[in-house]
Amino acid sequence: MKKISRRNFGKIVSSVGMASAFGMPSLVLGASRKVVVIGGGFGGATAAKYLRKLDSSLEVTLVEPNPTFYTCPWSNTVLGGINTMSDIGHGYGALKNKHGVKVIHARAKWVSGNKTVTLEDGRKLNFDRAVVSPGIDFRFDSMPGYNQSATERMPHSWQAGPQTALLRKQLEAMPNGGTVLICPPGNPFRCPPGPYERTSLIAHYLKNNKPQSKIIVLDAKEKFSKQGLFMSGWDLHYGDLIEWRAASAGGKISRVDPTNMQVETEFGMEKGHVVNFIPAQQAGKIARDSGLTNSKGWCPVNQVTFESELLPGVHVIGDSCIAGKMPKSGFSANSQGKVAAASIVSLFGGTEPITPSYANTCYSLVTPNHGISVAKVYEISNNKIVGIKGSGGLSPKAENAAVRAQEAIYTQGWYDAITQDMFG
Amino acid sequence: MKKLFFSIVIMSIWLLPNLAIGGPDRATLLSMSCAACHGTDGKSPGSMPSLYGKSSKYIEDQMLHFRKGERKGTVMNRIAKGYSEADIKLIASYFGKLANK
Numbered sequence: 001m002k003k004i005s006r007r008n009f010g011k012i013v014s015s016v017g018m019a020s021a022f023g024m025p026s027l028v029l030g031a032s033r034k035v036v037v038i039g040g041g042f043g044g045a046t047a048a049k050y051l052r053k054l055d056s057s058l059e060v061t062l063v064e065p066n067p068t069f070y071t072c073p074w075s076n077t078v079l080g081g082i083n084t085m086s087d088i089g090h091g092y093g094a095l096k097n098k099h100g101v102k103v104i105h106a107r108a109k110w111v112s113g114n115k116t117v118t119l120e121d122g123r124k125l126n127f128d129r130a131v132v133s134p135g136i137d138f139r140f141d142s143m144p145g146y147n148q149s150a151t152e153r154m155p156h157s158w159q160a161g162p163q164t165a166l167l168r169k170q171l172e173a174m175p176n177g178g179t180v181l182i183c184p185p186g187n188p189f190r191c192p193p194g195p196y197e198r199t200s201l202i203a204h205y206l207k208n209n210k211p212q213s214k215i216i217v218l219d220a221k222e223k224f225s226k227q228g229l230f231m232s233g234w235d236l237h238y239g240d241l242i243e244w245r246a247a248s249a250g251g252k253i254s255r256v257d258p259t260n261m262q263v264e265t266e267f268g269m270e271k272g273h274v275v276n277f278i279p280a281q282q283a284g285k286i287a288r289d290s291g292l293t294n295s296k297g298w299c300p301v302n303q304v305t306f307e308s309e310l311l312p313g314v315h316v317i318g319d320s321c322i323a324g325k326m327p328k329s330g331f332s333a334n335s336q337g338k339v340a341a342a343s344i345v346s347l348f349g350g351t352e353p354i355t356p357s358y359a360n361t362c363y364s365l366v367t368p369n370h371g372i373s374v375a376k377v378y379e380i381s382n383n384k385i386v387g388i389k390g391s392g393g394l395s396p397k398a399e400n401a402a403v404r405a406q407e408a409i410y411t412q413g414w415y416d417a418i419t420q421d422m423f424g
Numbered sequence: 425m426k427k428l429f430f431s432i433v434i435m436s437i438w439l440l441p442n443l444a445i446g447g448p449d450r451a452t453l454l455s456m457s458c459a460a461c462h463g464t465d466g467k468s469p470g471s472m473p474s475l476y477g478k479s480s481k482y483i484e485d486q487m488l489h490f491r492k493g494e495r496k497g498t499v500m501n502r503i504a505k506g507y508s509e510a511d512i513k514l515i516a517s518y519f520g521k522l523a524n525k
Contacts, residue, residue, distance in 0.1 A: 049464075050456065053464075054447075054448050331460055334460045335457060335460065338453070338456040338457070338459075339453070342447060342448045342452070342453050343447075345447045345448060346448070347447075348447075349446040349447045351446040351447055353447065354447070354448070354450050354453060355450070356453060357450075357453060357454050357457060357507075357511070358457070359457045359460065359503070359506070361460070361461060361499060361503065373498070373499050375499055375502050375503050376506070377503060377505075377506020378506075388505075388506040390505050390506075391502065391503065391505045391506025391507075392502050392503060392505070392506060395498070395499075406498050407499070409471045410461075410471060410472060410498060410499070412470060412471060413461070413468070413470040413472035414460075414472065415470075416468075416469045416470030416471070416472075417459070417461050417462060417463045417468055417469060417470060417472050418460050418461070420463050420464065420469045421459045421463060424463075424464065424469070
């Protein structure tokens, strides 16, 4: 071996230092890896918490405009008069103080390929990897007569918050004997069983407070999630109060008229005292503005890591992404947040992310004491997320009050657990 | 020189704080799924049963009972069918160890 001069020795030491700084988590030089998470909902809050939980050396910054997050899951209980807005609001205190996540309450404008997030106020944040979890946006161009201002008269309430409170106020103000129109969109959309749980819990409120009233569901689809379980529950509890129309049976809407509170169907105009028009959806604005979406408005990702197929270094999770067979649900987003967090930690560690496992369980209430569910465990097959055969499925078909009551208790138990898993 | 190189590498690994080099293992990944209903680390804040504090043997036995349909449940009998016996062992051992930490 050649003798090493003092000068060469210095060179070698510094190159070894450099190599270890690049090859390993960069703490050797005191700088930690930076992850910016955009959106503090079911996907983003979970990803931020689990990134820190899996690797406490990471610098994780969560960008979320609102200081309080109102959950879409459980918001139907507010519409049904069972809970209030404060029961579905959650803050970011524990993420900041307990988990060491930096929380910035601002709106992120766009994410760029040069690893920068630009905020609406002009600030820029650098990252090694970003997680984008912006949820959904509405397609205001998808229905004649519909626009942003229509949501003030015909609230969609498909992003919880002021829209939830507005729809509740309208339900309280409507007369006994009035009509509520609920208009669910075609697939794909956020929370497939959501419109039907909403129908159920609004029916619960009307039955007990305005029993002469009626709900007509004008559906853009021929069938819907947990249909058998919902319809059997509706028969049992609500009888004629609910009428559901499939798209081909007069459910399809061709125009909305917010001024006169009516919608146009194949069989003419339907008028409602309350109209809950839920529009077609697409990925959140920042995903579209940053070039993360395909021509259909959703984000194609590597379904093992959730890294965007269009923008390397940026992971998209939750309702915005295309996650194989997983439905767009809060539970799915939570599951994806954990898989993405684990993948990012593996990628920083220089190893191949391990084969993930995903899950989804959707509880719905038909009444406060009648719960139903659908569940599935997912795996990767040929790089796509698919349901594991034989896993999951629906609650038992036969009505059994004790089983339904137990599932209603677990519906609340699930909500308490998942919100703790995100914000606690 | 080889020795010097080696000792620098070893030292820089040793100096790192407690962090997952290479990322989480499958047991961790599988067990994180449970948290969405059973709470973070299996500590349930509400009506869902906690997994934290239960022994590996208990969790493994119950999961296998659910999986084979020997224990009636509302939803776990359906979910357990999505996990292999090997995965169930990993999950059970993860939660069993968590309580003893």
